[in-house]
Amino acid sequence: MRQETQEILEDALAEEKTLSIYNLIMDGGTGGQIIIAVLLVMLVAALYIYFERIFAINAVSKTDDSFMNQIKDHISNGKLDAAKVLCAQTNSPEARLIEKGISRIGKPLDDINTSIESTGTLEVYKLEKNVSILATVAGAAPMIGFLGTVIGMILAFHEMATSGGQAEMGSLAAGIYTAMTTTVAGLIVGIIAYIAYNHVVVKTDKIVHKMEAKAVEFLDLLNEPI
Numbered sequence: 001m002r003q004e005t006q007e008i009l010e011d012a013l014a015e016e017k018t019l020s021i022y023n024l025i026m027d028g029g030t031g032g033q034i035i036i037a038v039l040l041v042m043l044v045a046a047l048y049i050y051f052e053r054i055f056a057i058n059a060v061s062k063t064d065d066s067f068m069n070q071i072k073d074h075i076s077n078g079k080l081d082a083a084k085v086l087c088a089q090t091n092s093p094e095a096r097l098i099e100k101g102i103s104r105i106g107k108p109l110d111d112i113n114t115s116i117e118s119t120g121t122l123e124v125y126k127l128e129k130n131v132s133i134l135a136t137v138a139g140a141a142p143m144i145g146f147l148g149t150v151i152g153m154i155l156a157f158h159e160m161a162t163s164g165g166q167a168e169m170g171s172l173a174a175g176i177y178t179a180m181t182t183t184v185a186g187l188i189v190g191i192i193a194y195i196a197y198n199h200v201v202v203k204t205d206k207i208v209h210k211m212e213a214k215a216v217e218f219l220d221l222l223n224e225p226i
Contacts, residue, residue: 035148035182039141043189046137049130050196057127057203060092061210068214071098072221080105093123093207094214101218109222116215123211127204134197138190145186152179 067090074083080102087099100119104112 032148032152032179032182035144035151036185038144039182039185039189042137042141042144043192046134046189046193046196049133050200053127053129053131053200054203056129057200057207060127061203061207062092067095068217071102071218075102075105075221093120093127094211096123097211097215098218101215101222105222109219112222113219116218120211120215124204124208127207131197131200131204134193134200138194138197141190141193142183142186145183145189148182148186149179152182155179 067086070086071083074080074086083102084099087095087102097116097119101112101116104115
């Protein structure tokens with residue numbers, strides 16, 4: 001009988017100590033709720049930008065290995081229009097670079113190189129569209145979360161000061177750990193955004209390196225003796 005009673009008491013204590021995320025958010029006051037809502041919006045925006053960029057990058061990163069060989073054959077045979085058509089049918093940044101270079105054939109090599117670099121800058125800008133927002137979320141989310149914690153701590157100590165030192169420790173502790181939830185939320189959002197940002201940057205850098213390699217290969221092709 002005593003053992004059953006003890007088990008019931010232990011279960012009751014365990015239930016009392018269980019933290020509910022919903023209760024932590026709702027008990028955090030209006031300021032805490034606003035900050036959590038802001039962090040949630042930032043998380044949704046970061047995830048949307050991440051997946052949109054990943055799908056966009058994957059869509060333009062698939063290039064046929066024989067692409068440059070076909071371009072070389074067309075240019076060697078003087079079929080510039082066929083080379084342009086091939087570039088237009090290939091959805092990749094390097095294909096657009098080559099197309100711009102082909103359209104400048106006949107002009108000085110420096111002019112061709114400049115036009116390719118200008119097109120490359122535009123392609124990199126397209127690849128990095130909205131990526132800076134991920135970096136902003138990664139840096140701002142932890143600070144916003146910490147701001148919520150500071151506000152909660154100020155309110156908790158204000159309650160202690162206005163109560164003449166008679167505030168209950170239980171209520172103070174509850175207010176403090178509730179305020180800490182904003183820091184936790186900010187760190188979670190910041191970490192997710194930071195990982196997403198670095199992943200997008202790595203994949204973008206791979207495409208940029210491919211663009212540079214194809215541009216050099218194309219310029220070398222133009223320098224080859226006919």
